[in-house]
Amino acid sequence: MVLPIRRRRINPRWNITETLAGYIFMMPTILVLGCFVILPIVYAVFLSLHKVQLLGGIDYDFIGFRNFTRLVEDERVGIALRNTAEYVAIVVPSQTILALLLAVTLNSGIRGKNSWRILFFLPTVTSSAVLTLIFMWIYNTDGLLNHVLAFVGLPTYNWLGDPAVALKGIMIMNIWSTAPFYMVIYLAALQDIPQKVYEAAELDGANWWQKFIYITIPLLQPVTFFVVAIGIIGTFQLFDQSYIFSGGTGGPNNATLTMVLLIYQAVFRNLQMGYAAAIAFLLAVIIIVVTLIQQRIFGNQKT
């Protein structure tokens, strides 16, 4: 018997009560997103094409793309870009690999898995302001880290004052504080891998290393894509740590100057709203492009 296929009934009249209820439910969202996301996006485009005078009332001079051409000539933009790029290039792979290793270790039938996980997650829930202050103190010339380095016979550094290592100090801190977050994501994904896959591989004589390389890593690829994408977006937005580290200057000698810190300085030190909006657009474009490239590399591969 052939069952007649019933098409979903299309409502002949708009249900007024339900539409009203829908809009009552949506109203806070529409108002807030409208005023503080959509309007700002339009406003940002407008700002980036203007020179903004903030004295007394606000005054806008249309200057076309001059804010954008100025980006090319501004050497601090180049420095901030290089610092940010270096930061992303080192921190994202490091925290991803560390997170994966921690997750695999925790998932290998260890006792007290949840207790370890809770403990490791601690830095991730702690405020970046607190972490930065604690690390600044540990990084002091006669601080804990240098004592440990000296004790094991390694060279010590002026972590806060030496332009060559200041950014490295922030990198170490952030790998340490963010890796546990991705560890948790990896842990959830590892638990979804069916045990049978490993058992089959064991029957074929695979050792733990082969299982890791040929089963775990490929099966985790979608998660790795997610972790790297979120990692890139997060690291490109580095601000709190370098602001607190350098007292807002980006020093020593611009070593900790990042793109978001530059935007902040353009707004509040130099009162150049239009130029700041242009830097924000540059940063947004870079994040989007890098994420798309990342998607090409990770996302499309078939496992």
Add this chain to the structure above:
Amino acid sequence: MTNISRLPWLKALLYIVLTLYAIITLIPFLWALSASFKPLPEIISGELNFFPQHFTLDNYRQIFVQEQLFWRWFFNSVFIALSVTLLNLLFNSMAGYALARLSFVGKRFWFFLILALLAVPTQITLIPTFLILKAIGWLNSYQGMIVPGMVNATFIFMMRQFFVNFPQELEEAGQLDGLNTLGIFRHIVLPLAKPALAAQAVFVFMSSWNNFLLPIVILFDPEMFTLPLGLNSFKGQYISYWNYIMAASMMFTLPALGIYAFFNRYFIQGATFTGGKG
């Protein structure tokens, strides 16, 4: 992945690695905690004492008694984070519910608009938001900190997914009992959404509590500072008084740790479906 019980040496190695990592995780916190009980001379003497030689509560006394603004910062942080959290829970689930269950004119438009907004980087909206808040006189105010953040596209989307997979029978039963949409939402839907709401609550609270960029942009009066800003200004004021700074850091961290310990399960759940911190 591997049943390590058959490989005792590997098992031992893994425990060593985990223990070492646990030490690396804990040392900065313990070191800071210990310093918060040390008098300044002991800290700058350069001796590495994990336990204070001259245990003192003076640092905490200094924060609470001398630094009167600390309580104010504490209150500001709690008030803002709680308000933002409660409003987010209410508004995100209302919007999520409407997008999942109600049929209304323009629903598809709003759904795709909210999806699109997920992709907009925060830097773009920061400066215009500052200028908008300035124009309406909300700089340096609680409403300036609360209103722009009281809905969140990510969690609206999350709540929508949750409600789409929600069994419809209970709502229909509510309808038969004569409840209207608001009543169904209030008495049936919200109570059953507790796990999703708890995960969201912890996440929103934590990100508001720890937020640095938004307050530093829109708050300028020390009276209005939240704890992260207060702490930063504290550092400027007591530039080498690491004893005070560490005591303040500890006082700032404890409430967050309490919430983390209490809601740990939801927090970890939440961690698997939302983004990282900036």
